[in-house]
Amino acid sequence: MPATFTRHPVEIERKDTGIGGKPPLDRRPTGGGGDGDNWENRPSGRRGPRELLGRYRLGVLFALAGDLMFFVALVSAFFVRQSAGHFDARENYVSDWHPLAVPPILWINTAILILSSLTMEMARRQLFHEIDVMDEWLGLGRPAVKRAAPWLVATVVLGSLFLAGQWIAWEQLVQQGFYYNSPDPSSHFFYLITGTHGIHLLLGVMALAAALAALFVLRRVELRQIVVDCTAWYWHTMGLFWIFLFALLVFFQ
Amino acid sequence: MRLRLFTTNHRALGILYLFLALAAVTVGTLLSLIMRIHRVWPNLALPFLGVLKPEGYLALVTMHGTLMVFFVLTTAPQIGFANLVLPEQIGARSMAFPRLNAAAFWLTAVALLVLLAAFVVPQGAPISGWTSYPPLSAIAAAGPGQGAGMDLWLASIGIFCFASWLAAVNMLATILGERRAGMSWSHMPMTVWAWLITSILTLLVFSVLLAAIVLLFSDRHFGSSFFVPMGDLVNGHIVGRGDGSPLLWLHLFWFFGHPEVYIAVLPGMGLATSLFANFARRRPVTYRLMAAMLVAIGFLGLLVWGHHMFVSGMNPYAGTGFALTTMAIAVPSTVEVLCWLAMLWGGGLLLRTPMLFALGFLSFFIAGGLTGPLLAQPALDMYLHNTFFVVAHFHLVMAMAGVFSIFAGIYYWYPLITGRMMNETLGKVHFWITLITAYGTFFPMHLSGLAGEPRHYERLSGPATSFPTLLPVERGITHSALLLAGAQLFFLWNVFASARRGRAAEPNPWEATTLEWAPENERGRVERGPYEYEIAMNETNFHPQWERAAKEE
Numbered sequence: 001m002p003a004t005f006t007r008h009p010v011e012i013e014r015k016d017t018g019i020g021g022k023p024p025l026d027r028r029p030t031g032g033g034g035d036g037d038n039w040e041n042r043p044s045g046r047r048g049p050r051e052l053l054g055r056y057r058l059g060v061l062f063a064l065a066g067d068l069m070f071f072v073a074l075v076s077a078f079f080v081r082q083s084a085g086h087f088d089a090r091e092n093y094v095s096d097w098h099p100l101a102v103p104p105i106l107w108i109n110t111a112i113l114i115l116s117s118l119t120m121e122m123a124r125r126q127l128f129h130e131i132d133v134m135d136e137w138l139g140l141g142r143p144a145v146k147r148a149a150p151w152l153v154a155t156v157v158l159g160s161l162f163l164a165g166q167w168i169a170w171e172q173l174v175q176q177g178f179y180y181n182s183p184d185p186s187s188h189f190f191y192l193i194t195g196t197h198g199i200h201l202l203l204g205v206m207a208l209a210a211a212l213a214a215l216f217v218l219r220r221v222e223l224r225q226i227v228v229d230c231t232a233w234y235w236h237t238m239g240l241f242w243i244f245l246f247a248l249l250v251f252f253q
Numbered sequence: 254m255r256l257r258l259f260t261t262n263h264r265a266l267g268i269l270y271l272f273l274a275l276a277a278v279t280v281g282t283l284l285s286l287i288m289r290i291h292r293v294w295p296n297l298a299l300p301f302l303g304v305l306k307p308e309g310y311l312a313l314v315t316m317h318g319t320l321m322v323f324f325v326l327t328t329a330p331q332i333g334f335a336n337l338v339l340p341e342q343i344g345a346r347s348m349a350f351p352r353l354n355a356a357a358f359w360l361t362a363v364a365l366l367v368l369l370a371a372f373v374v375p376q377g378a379p380i381s382g383w384t385s386y387p388p389l390s391a392i393a394a395a396g397p398g399q400g401a402g403m404d405l406w407l408a409s410i411g412i413f414c415f416a417s418w419l420a421a422v423n424m425l426a427t428i429l430g431e432r433r434a435g436m437s438w439s440h441m442p443m444t445v446w447a448w449l450i451t452s453i454l455t456l457l458v459f460s461v462l463l464a465a466i467v468l469l470f471s472d473r474h475f476g477s478s479f480f481v482p483m484g485d486l487v488n489g490h491i492v493g494r495g496d497g498s499p500l501l502w503l504h505l506f507w508f509f510g511h512p513e514v515y516i517a518v519l520p521g522m523g524l525a526t527s528l529f530a531n532f533a534r535r536r537p538v539t540y541r542l543m544a545a546m547l548v549a550i551g552f553l554g555l556l557v558w559g560h561h562m563f564v565s566g567m568n569p570y571a572g573t574g575f576a577l578t579t580m581a582i583a584v585p586s587t588v589e590v591l592c593w594l595a596m597l598w599g600g601g602l603l604l605r606t607p608m609l610f611a612l613g614f615l616s617f618f619i620a621g622g623l624t625g626p627l628l629a630q631p632a633l634d635m636y637l638h639n640t641f642f643v644v645a646h647f648h649l650v651m652a653m654a655g656v657f658s659i660f661a662g663i664y665y666w667y668p669l670i671t672g673r674m675m676n677e678t679l680g681k682v683h684f685w686i687t688l689i690t691a692y693g694t695f696f697p698m699h700l701s702g703l704a705g706e707p708r709h710y711e712r713l714s715g716p717a718t719s720f721p722t723l724l725p726v727e728r729g730i731t732h733s734a735l736l737l738a739g740a741q742l743f744f745l746w747n748v749f750a751s752a753r754r755g756r757a758a759e760p761n762p763w764e765a766t767t768l769e770w771a772p773e774n775e776r777g778r779v780e781r782g783p784y785e786y787e788i789a790m791n792e793t794n795f796h797p798q799w800e801r802a803a804k805e806e
Contacts (some may be wrong), residue, residue: 001292037316041434041435041778042434043346043433043434044345044346044430044431044432044433045346045778053347054430055431058349058425058430059349059350059353059423059426062421062422062425062426062456063418064421065421065456065457066418066421066456066457066459066460067460068460068463069457069458070460070461070463070464071464072461073460073461073465073505074463074468075465076504077464077465077479077501077505078507079467080498080500080501080504081479081496081498084496084497084498085496085500086399086482086483086484086496094496095496096478096496123264180475180477181475181476181477182493183478183495184481185478185495185496186469186495188478188479189479191468192468192471192477198475238449
């Protein structure tokens with residue numbers, strides 16, 4: 001057997017190394033370098049620089065989970081209503097559902113919304129460079145704000161463009177004679193789904209504008225991160241919801 | 254404790270929630286008494302109201318149900334009690350989002366005012382029941398109160414959905430993010446488990462109700478046809494515009510409505526576990542199983558909504574599926590009950606007032622729960638669904654169990670809030686009268702339901718021969734209900750008088766182990782389970798969670 005294959009004895013983990021040794025392995029806290037470094041063991045409010053961010057992210061996550069259920073309810077109503085019908089005089093089961101051809105401009109709107117999610121993510125990532133905190137601390141300006149603001153402005157513009165595009169889509173449908181209260185249920189659903197989603201995006205654009213203002217107003221780096229981060233997750237989720245809702249309106253009529 | 258109005262202090266908000274529930278329960282009880290009196294003396298002219306018209310009776314049914322289910326049973330045991338003690342129980346200083354929490358309360362208060370405003374608008378309160386089935390609820394011309402009153406109902410419940418959603422987000426973020434070091438899943442008191450599950454349920458199902466309300470509102474005002482069926486005839490006019498489906502509302506509503514029952518009762522189950530451990534001085538037989546069964550009840554609760562719809566014209570095959578899931582939910586519920594009985598086995602219980610009410614909760618949970626599997630059979634439900642049997646079932650298992658858990662919580666946490674004990678004798682008098690009259694009110698409804706007495710009818714008249722024989726039962730129920738309501742004066746007197754003159758409470762008056770009773774400055778790591786009571790009969794036969802764990806070796 002060649003010498004290179006000589007087996008080294010593996011160091012045995014001992015429960016208690018005794019006086020002068022390392023602290024016992026079974027009592028070493030997880031994460032962090034040693035005693036007292038695990039932020040989770042501290043009282044809430046003093047669990048490290050990301051505690052508040054984590055708390056707000058958790059809140060936004062749950063709020064969005066509830067919101068998801070709102071749209072799930074609308075979508076299930078869509079499918080139930082689609083299959084509803086009645087028996088006519090000759091005992092045929094007829095339905096009043098006529099598929100609605102969505103205005104082609106929605107494809108452009110969808111592309112714009114996906115693009116806005118990308119700019120939003122760029123803005124979000126600008127705020128998490130560790131070196132910026134040092135710059136700000138040394139009084140060298142606010143590099144993070146300077147880098148993130150243009151991306152946020154771009155997101156506001158793209159989000160507004162999306163909303164304008166949705167408005168145009170409604171105008172086109174109205175010109176074709178489809179109103180919210182046309183007798184056709186697919187028409188109700190189109191307006192209802194795009195409308196409720198539009199309201200969410202309107203709130204999103206307002207949140208973006210508020211985040212943009214907050215970037216310049218808020219003095220704590222942490223709070224600026226929270227505002228932009230939470231708005232970003234909201235925005236991404238609304239983008240994702242739209243992709244599903246759009247697929248529903250286009251392919252499942 | 255001084256109560257500032259626009260406070261963000263969680264305990265003050267908890268008290269405000271309890272006062273809101275008290276206001277709602279007072280109105281709701283008065284409405285139910287008017288209903289009871291009307292059923293027995295239908296031609297009696299009531300002060301201020303005169304002789305009640307049939308639609309007036311339906312308005313009472315609607316408002317009684319809405320007030321009790323939403324503003325009492327959803328707010329008090331869940332959000333109210335959680336605000337009182339949840340942060341302390343998990344070792345946090347406050348809720349995760351105190352301002353969100355306050356906003357949720359004020360929105361709930363606005364929702365209550367909007368609902369009560371339905372009494373004073375032209376034509377009065379809506380008549381379509383707390384479930385608001387379309388087409389009755391979808392068309393303003395369908396009856397008195399279905400115009401402005403129904404719109405106010407929808408607005409109120411819409412606001413309530415949003416408020417509950419905010420409160421649930423706050424509670425989930427608190428339970429998941431703010432626990433003290435060492436407060437692991439297996440160290441959480443059972444109440445915290447229950448609030449965790451009810452918050453998840455709230456988040457999932459109130460959003461669905463909100464969507465349903467948006468659809469119904471759109472049907473009423475924007476000319477859509479989600480729920481109104483083809484050719485629907487109201488007062489000689491055809492109002493159906495398309496193939497709307499009333500069943501769609503039932504599905505959406507009961508997807509919310511059934512988990513709602515568990516939102517009302519699960520906190521009581523958690524509290525009962527804590528109180529049984531505390532006053533029997535025993536640990537739960539199996540903590541893990543009990544927590545797991547709470548989760549199972551919450552999960553299965555999302556899958557059983559169709560059992561409210563067996564007679565609605567739903568596909569009978571779907572009914573079979575829902576019957577199976579409904580009977581399945583009896584399994585975790587039974588496990589819970591057996592675990593409680595195992596804790597109580599052997600006696601030696603300290604029968605203080607909170608314990609009595611917790612035992613009352615258990616009694617109603619069993620008595621009302623036993624008729625659950627009966628009603629889960631579509632064939633039996635066909636007969637029983639529109640009778641008083643169902644009224645008896647849900648008033649025992651949801652209303653009385655829920656209310657008794659609220660009483661248990663108030664008697665238990667009263668010293669924590671006021672620093673004084675409630676009067677024990679008055680409490681016991683209150684308990685026994687309430688227990689007996691609650692059974693006297695709701696138990697005979699099983700019998701009249703089996704005899705075929707229909708619910709939602711304002712009076713018993715018509716060709717059925719059984720009705721005259723039911724009248725004595727009806728009269729007994731009404732008298733019992735009046736006594737039941739009267740007995741609550743003992744409680745109110747006790748609450749308000751004890752706040753001033755009650756015996757001063759020791760720091761941990763019940764010798765409890767959970768963290769809400771910990772001394773003020775105690776902020777150490779949690780090293781013990783929530784219910785470490787020892788059977789050994791010596792001086793220190795319990796280990797609170799704020800105590801250090803004993804050294805091994």
